[in-house]
Amino acid sequence: MNELALGINLLVVGMTVLFLAMGLLILVMILLDRLFRTRKLVPDEQEPAETETVSRHARDTADEQVVAAIALALAHLRSLEISRSGLGTALEDGPGSWWSMGQAQQRPTSVHPPFKPSPPSQISSPGASDIPQGRRK
């Protein structure tokens, strides 16, 4: 019996603590909401003047037109970017296999003979005595 009473007591205390904590949390949320409430960008005083000059209907229509124009411009730009994006990409990739194959068929062959050293040392030029001394100027 005592165990049952103890259980009931614990339940009541637990529930009380829980609801108290929840209440506190709600209070903090209300407080924070009041402290950091979003302020209106346009002062309230100006609104009546605006409504006097421009009817709500006319303003909404003008806004819609601006939004529509911006949307159209963005869509056009996007389509233009898509259509332009490909230009020059093949050039950036470099030559393809078709070019390489063509080049391979036209490969030059080695045309020069191996390097040969000069004749044996101490050459005496034939007829050298006929050549005047000094270098060409």
Added chain:
Amino acid sequence: MEADVNAEAAASSAASGNSLQDEEHKQNTDGHQDLISELHERREKLKQGGGPKRIEAQHGKGKLTARERLSRLLDDGSFHEIDAYVTHRHTDFGMDENRYPGDSVVVGFGKIDGRPVCVHAQDFTVLGGSFSEVQGQKVAKAMDLALDSGVPVIGLNDSVGARIQEGVYSLAAYSELFWRNTQASGVIPQISVMLGPCAGGSVYSPGLTDFVIMTKGTSHMFITGPEVIKTVTQEEVDLETLGGAMAHSTVSGVAHFAADDEDHALDLTRTLLSYLPSNNAEPPPAVEPYDDPWRMDPELNTLVPTDPSQAYSMKAVIRRVLDQGSFFEVHEFFAQNAIVGFARLHGQVVGVVAQQPMILAGVIDIDAADKMARFIRFCDAFNIPIITFVDSPGFMPGLAQEHGGIIRHGAKIVYAYSEATVPKLCIVTRKAYGGAYIVMSSKYIRTDLVFAWPTAELAVMGAEGAVNILYRKQLKTMEDPEAERERLVAEFREKFSRPYAPAASGHIDDILVPAETRPRLIAALELLRDKQVKLPPKKHGNMPL
């Protein structure tokens, strides 16, 4: 006790053995050190060339030594010399007492902008850089290495000419060089930088290379000098007028570039090389595209005057169409009525051929024909697409031109375009009259795509000339021949001075708004990127040289 004695003996023996080994090691190390020191000494001596006095004299003339030039031309620390110890083997005329390691040329290989090149530089401090047998062999070795490796070869020339003391051996070495120049032509780019005198037969080696760069004031090229000319023809001429940089880059066309000084010449070499592939099996070096492929310059739409008698600068057209700042003109001062040069289009190298309406109305004369034909052939040999801008009223009339062989020279342009298998694109900006229309990359000499601007006029001749010929007899009989002539000219213009009739018959592929030329050329180049054309098998053609 006995054991102790044995241990001592063993220790003593080991110690003496160790000291022996140490001694041998020391001797060996010293020996190597001596060998390496000797090598260092020899290397130092090599750097002296013909000696400090001659180096000083070279600097006194405002010129650099061969090694200084190479160090400025090549990337830092990339030069590797070969054949540095070669000496000549001749004894006549006291040559046995005039031996210098490396003789009168420095050869080797290095890198320019990270790309390998082979180089040879004549050393004026050694026997005036005279062309000896071993100089020929050294240069030939460098050229063979370049040809085997498929890399460009650059020669820095500064020499008094053939070494007379070596007689025919020197001449034979020249022949070896000329032969190699010819074999390498069209396989690897060859560039000659003239930084001093180059006279007599030696001029043919630079003459055989693809590009010649000369420095103003210090370099001269001629077959026969002023004294010989005076003796033979009685003409008096100074060195600069005869074979200076400006003479060869404006009158003869031998030089493609005239540099202000040696540094400028070496800078031009590096820039030129940035447009050239290393060999004929490679595509030219591309760079990361930096200009908007869709850039459409509205200035182009109004750049060409509607009045055909008014001039405009074709260079302004070229600069606006191609990648900004990429146009590198070749032969800038020679035959200025034609324009040739390298440029980039979306980062890719292209060759540009054009007329310049500002000079002689863009007419084609003998020099212009030679200039364009040679450039077209170079581009074709090295896989560089050709873009042609046409505005020419035709070939230059006159006795001098006809007797000078304008038929033969003009035919070179047709030959070069017809033979070229690289992508060929053409834009007719205004006049394409008669022979000029045909030879300047027209559709039927196998230009891939021919475009025209709305100002284009494709006709056999100008409207006035055509009316005068076609209606000469009728106009004489008219009451008011001037009014009738004007009417006929207007009628002729309407038919032939607009591009729609040739477009209707497929002579041109499309008519462009001038501003859209750039993206259209890029798109065309993309299509033709891998273009392959096979020529009929032959040994070689017979170009009208």
